[in-house]
Amino acid sequence: MATLLNIISLLTCFFLSCSTAEEATSSSKVNITELWGAYSPYFDAGTYLAPPTGCRIDQVNLLQRHGARFPTSGAATGIISGISKLQNVQNYTDSGLDFLKTFAYSLGVADLVPFGAHQSSQAGALAFTRYSDLVSARSLPFVRASSSPRVVDTATNWTAGFSAASHHVYNPSLSVILSENGNDTLDNSMCPNAGDSDAQTDAWLAVFAPNITARLNRWAPGANVTDTETYSLISMCPFHTVASFVPGAALTLSPFCELFTTDEFAAFEYSMDLDKYYGTGYGAPLGRVQGVGYVNELLARLTQTPVNDSTQTNTTLTANRVTFPLDRTLYADFSHDNEMAAIYAAMGLFPQVAALDPTHPAPRGRTWVASRIVPFGARMIVERLKCEETQTRFVRVLVNDAVQPLDFCAEATRKGKGVCELGAFVTSQTYARSGGEGDWEKCFA
Template sequence: MALALKLLALWACVLLSSCSTAPESTLNTDITRLWGAYSPYFSAGMYTSPPAGCRVDQLFILQRHGARFPTSGASTTIISGIHKLQSVHTYTDPRLDFLKNFAYTLGVADLVPFGAHQSFEAGEDAYSRYRNLLRPENLPFLRASSSARVVDSATNWTAGFSAASHHVYNPPLSVILSEDGNDTLDDGMCANAGNSDAQTDAWLAVFAPPITARLNRWAPGANVTDAETYSLISMCPFHTVALYTIGQHILPLSPFCALFSADDFAAFEYSMDLDKYYGTGYGAHLGRVQGVGYINELLARLTHTPVNDSTQTNRTLDASPATFPLDRALYADFSHDNQIAAIYAAMGLFPQAAPLDPTAAPAHMGTWVASRLVPFSAHMVFERLACTRGAQYVRVLVNDAAQPLAFCADKKTPGVCELGAFVRSQAYAGGGGDGDWAKCFA
């Protein structure tokens, strides 16, 4: 019942178009919004203009890379599950028949053409919405974490931005932050951070056994495990985005998708919610401290003051105006879903009244939903506003949905914070994580 209610809430959003104003020409909306962090980008809310009397005078974009192939670890389990299903002589359900001639050809971790297309479109959209900020002498300043899929997303974003401007504005990718060193766009620096395995394994033990039993009935003798079932569900999104070719207007669904029900995908989504919550979000004892460095860089840019941070920042790069300028009107940083989740938590976005339960899905969809927070090509946007009242304000949007900012919101204008109040609200980051960073290495 809990899964069905959550599914109903998600589908109501889709069917009523209440959670998106973006074109759906490349998406099959029946199930793609139940794929957690593997969901193709969709708007989580309708973009609205700044309050009356205010205009955007500075912009900061934090963007996740576009759709990719499975990572090496995920690929191993996916291939194992597929080989088991292909090893049997007879299927009792025709939905498995495609496997008789199926060959696994996916790559490992790299951006797929659909992911490149997503990033290109994001660059086009950024230009269209914020072109009034641009001047030839003040181009957007771009950084990316060093993973190939992140760098490729950044360069496809710049290509889309340039194309939308008819090649008048051609911003370069100025800084690539090595993931082997200090990097505020990756979550790999906290040695004692731990992971979400205990929670996602607990949920797997709840939702996967009936699905596993069904697959093994359909393929007698396959002996698929629960872990392989999870990986086979993930083949629906991974194979779907891999099937896309440039020029297509519809994202063709993989035949793997037909093996699973809507409830199966809702359970899969909740596993992703748990993963981000207990991996680098509020549920991780050293999750949100991993977002502190980025927030301190954001505060420096917002206030045009030097970066004050002793956590993930690269102090050499951040001290140089060539590699960390403070005078740009538009900044774009390219990152990963786990790091973006840490930044949400460090900032105080999407707070939870109670921890997510790894043994039961919630009866109603909450605010910590991975497909809404960190889908492929997700973006978090900070608009600094200049208003007729004379003060500067900050507005935060996640996948186009304006955030309430209860921790500092202006009483007269909900959803915006006076700049000084916003800076003060980030005391956890400003204080270096209140000692949590040291625990990463103690």
């Protein structure tokens, strides 16, 4: 029999059109794991296409984000606060919260979770399967990683997966770890004046969160959950889901996911879009300059010429052919989502016709979608192609297996959409080749 609080809640919802926890679940209609922004587990954004007829791949550059992890310490603080408020309530008006009566928060901090390790190993195996023709005992993948433990662990899981797929014939190792306390092209920590995306994400939070917060507080009278804690509770859905992964079993959604609707996850996704766009993407005055160093390293590998950069590169390492070889056929670098967003922007990928608006819902057709460009385990692959009828080389760029149009390249349609003559690709990277057109100096002015 419904309690008095249940009846009051039902009558309130009749007039306010609010959801129950049962109605909030969205997994039956939409794969909500693809609506978790940068917290989405890796998924293909497109179907991998073979190179154009008559062309073969002769070099591959892989840039990959670390796999799924625990919340950072800052994110964990908000999550624990929100959960504690809900658990301090004696009687819930919706049974969807009942699991909290016995729930105990036990997540770690920032480290790779087993699911992240699993997907990283899968990525390594896929790389061997797809590009095994480029590998030999004398030409193993050259592997680097930024120094965060979760990034290093992702790299070593990738090498393990690569090795296993080759039946342990080819066993690449992690050759270089770039310290995040020094010059590092795989981390966005070298621009003191960069700023952040707080103003934009706070503005969007004030738009989409209040109705969700009100509903949670109706379900848990007296909890007094805040909008910021609501965001944290939504994030518990992806974090708890990936942390609960059991090897050999399918990924199972956390009960926290049942508390929110598809539209609410879409709004959460847009918050992530804004965060990356105004954090290190096109919307940040000093965002894309933080990707210049990596782009210049990429150009050096593609053209097999010394690195020309005065921004993030560690010149001691890049000047040494042991720590920065130019004769490999497969390079693999492991990084963070914020740095990858900066690299995309520096290259000219995922341009927006209009800046993302933090006070209105996400525009349809936007190209900058965090779950599609920087999910956990995200990967950008730059393939260098050699075609039969000419000695000219070409370039393709794929992000999460989706071939990028390279509209910024004057020769992008010579061999088909997304295929650019190497010289034209290099020419197109004027922002990186100029050292950021003066933006790097602004990082310290």
